[in-house]
Amino acid sequence: MSDDPVAVLERIAYLLERGRESTYRVRAYRGAADAIRQAGEERVKELAAAGRLKDLAGVGDKTEQIVLEVLAGKTPSYLIQLEGSLEEAENGPGAAVRAALKGDCHTHSDWSDGGSPIKTMAEAAIALGHEYMVLTDHSPRLTVAKGLSPERLRLQLGIVEQLNEELAPFRILTGIEVDILDDGALDQEEELLAQLDVVVASVHSKLRMDSEGMTKRMVAALASPHVDILGHCTGRLVVGRGRPESTFDAELVFACAEKFDKAVEVNSRPERLDPPRRLLRLAVDMGCKISIDTDAHAPGQLEWLPYGCERVAEVGVDLDRIVNTRSADDLLAWAASHAA
Structure with a gap:
């Protein structure tokens, strides 16, 4: 256990993100960490002694x-509680899959949400x-x-180059993560899409479109040489009030993914767990490639991979x-083959 209160507070904030706690709670712990850091070790000890x-x-x-x-040299009980929250998934049936990612x-x-x-x-x-992460912020619409x-995405590409x-x-x-528009077109300039290493295409609007229209929409996106991965294909939410699955001809969509060598995403977010098992089995039976992703919007959420690995x-x-x-180079070669 760290004897640095700043490190412990930051670790708790990270674990709260992992557990999908409110942004307010996460910020409270990060804010406290900043306050302790700025005060300095000696002043913190003086204030603690004085209550x-x-x-x-x-x-x-x-x-x-x-x-x-x-x-006081103790491990906070709250930290112990949070550290154990993913233990079962990490050591479950998906452990071998997780180790391979x-x-x-x-x-x-x-830069987006x-x-x-x-x-x-x-x-x-x-x-x-x-070894790598694909940065997939949202598209303009x-x-x-x-x-x-397009202008902000170009700026982001420069930042990524510096960070690398x-x-x-x-x-x-x-x-x-490019939006699949109503007609199957992609919500970003083609010239920019062609520059990107990996493109995830997802539906975020008109989720209750009729099955025929949704099927055409997804097939058109998968046929694009710019698309590599079909994101959270049903759009469902399984917590709170929930959201029903979008309807589409899954056999046709997955056949298209297999034909064009695209991957179907297994979205590991606990509120999504998309696609449902019956559709995941169908995609696998039809020969589709799979990408197990977190759709992380915060650092702690990167630890959600075990949820998807268990289902796979x-x-x-x-x-x-x-x-x-795959290694980064092999992943890039696979993605580049779609534009060949």
């Missing part, structure tokens, strides 16, 4: 207790032992998610059909 830690703006009752426990092909940063800078997301991926205009020099040998692969293990998928078991 005045809450004099620091950003430190409240719960975060004060965490700091006091750390300064070399990266994550669907991640977001604060993620909560953390690109570098922070990359550093979290490095800490998990990943998803304004609620601050989708990237700094973080090597880890690699941030350029990408996008249940269905039974050969590791060589999971695209993110």
